[in-house]
Amino acid sequence: MSTIHDVARLAGVSIGTVSRVLSGNPATSPESRERVREAALQLGYTPNARAQSLRLARTGVIGLSISDVRNPFFADAAHGAEQEALAAGRVTMLANADEDSAIEARYLRAFRAQRVDGVLMSPQGGSAEGARSLVEAGIPVVLLNRTLDGVDAPVVTFDVRQGIEQAIMHLRDRGHRRIGLIAGPVSVSTGRARVSAFESIRDELGLDPAPELVQLADGRRGGGADAAERLLDLSPAPTAVLSSNALMSSGAFEAIRGRGAAVELVSFDDQDWMRLVDPPLSVIEQDAAHMGAVAMRLLLELIDGGSPRSVTLPTRLIPRG
Amino acid sequence: MSTIHDVARLAGVSIGTVSRVLSGNPATSPESRERVREAALQLGYTPNARAQSLRLARTGVIGLSISDVRNPFFADAAHGAEQEALAAGRVTMLANADEDSAIEARYLRAFRAQRVDGVLMSPQGGSAEGARSLVEAGIPVVLLNRTLDGVDAPVVTFDVRQGIEQAIMHLRDRGHRRIGLIAGPVSVSTGRARVSAFESIRDELGLDPAPELVQLADGRRGGGADAAERLLDLSPAPTAVLSSNALMSSGAFEAIRGRGAAVELVSFDDQDWMRLVDPPLSVIEQDAAHMGAVAMRLLLELIDGGSPRSVTLPTRLIPRG
DNA sequence: GGCGCACGTGGAAACGTTTCCGAGCGGGGA
């Protein structure tokens, strides 16, 4: 790989001049510009970004740590964030924490070692240590979708209460009185928030308050199926079930259909298949890509010295079936 | 952010000693080790990976460019590759090309500027320029799922012919004689390969060779729906349709159901929803995560000075409905 | 016709590491 010295030698100028030409510094003669451009092209020269960022303070790279690339919700969020960064001339480095805080910690250490300009992350449950140490090291951080106790960083979340309320009122209007909840892991803030919003709205509306109607699951497909089985085992079983994410909904749907049970399922997050199955699922739509884009914009502001601010996004009920 | 100089000052030793202690060089006294460790901990010191990689040749970072994070096939592949890299002590930097060769080019330039140790990529159609320039710059490259004309890099692909053959024979055994194909874009090698494999196997088995039974699409959901509509408009319409990827299958499924048509749909790539819809879809399963892992192993070998080799993976038909 | 000024350039420092080289110091063997 050729360096700036090679270019300088070939162009017959000093490395300072090469640097000036290539970085668009006006203090260069047309002849130098021509010769340097020519030489750089001929050698296929690409400046070493690591050396650049050593000299400059910035790296132009933004770390993006998400919970699970295979979860479409997070994949969409990552995509939205990435597009926004790209538009601002930055490059993102995506890390997949795989819902595992040990892997997350590893990537966050790498981000820190790489001296990324900022980090956008949807934190894992387990430990807030990784995020906290980033914040303490002075690296701009914005949290995605989940909050973290004791970490002083802006967050972009959806209005959980609004979403749950929309869903429960929809089900109540359709005559349901006994509604089950398949909740995500309480180790993440969204999991906890959804449980408490569910309980409080259910009680406000005077629906069946039996505690066994709230079943905790791990957020994965299998966990959703198991939780659905447990709900169906109750007597009487709930006539409607609200599921906290798309993966669990898929498991729950299969369990319910396997039993031939007549239970109405409502899911968080809209996905194509929810329209394709019979009956189609009503959903609480959360625009993940938008969330990612908003969060990235916040992070870019923060990096450019702006003040931290958090945003709560609305959800939208899409009634079906 | 503290540097090695800060640690050295606090520990009362030279930076050379700090470096030796922290990199596990045995030429250090127990007292130095103790003092340095203590100081590093106290300062929350993280070595600057960019400075390290400037001095060393390696960066420990592997670039991973995939076509579309939102496509579960590629998300799985990325996940498999990432796990493999993680196990080998490397960190991956994921770039989402979004099926756009301009974005891809941008990320590949960034990879090159960052001097990543190697690049694993599922190339876009359009231009092979990006991949070629990496190879010419001497950066180890392995291609994922798609080949690229004129680029001398190992590839990991699935056995297209085998997959198509399994699907067509399955359909023939179920009595179908007029089978449609929704093909991916011919700008990518898999798109082209599937069309020619389809045509040759169809002819070998003596099935209806009408050229209008092969419909090209863009690989996206909407394109799949449109192609399905065109197939259904034929008279006679095909009684079975093979779709080249999961996104297009979802569009095609909806179109077929919307028409109330009695057409058997078989899809490449297995996804959860294909089991949930009615009727469930038979699929040609391609283990994307495994592909990613295999490709990463090949890349790691290449980085460590091994010789390049390509791998073709088998597909598996899962008959349903 | 000198003086100063703008402009272009080369040289060198600095960014934060790793590693080589040489030096100091102590101990053991002749």
Added chain:
DNA sequence: TCCCCGCTCGGAAACGTTTCCACGTGCGCC
């Protein structure tokens, strides 16, 4: 007692950039 060796360490060079500083050149102006 002296020498040599091994252990530990500090100093400095090098990696590839950017940018500051100073210097030379040519021009316009008094």
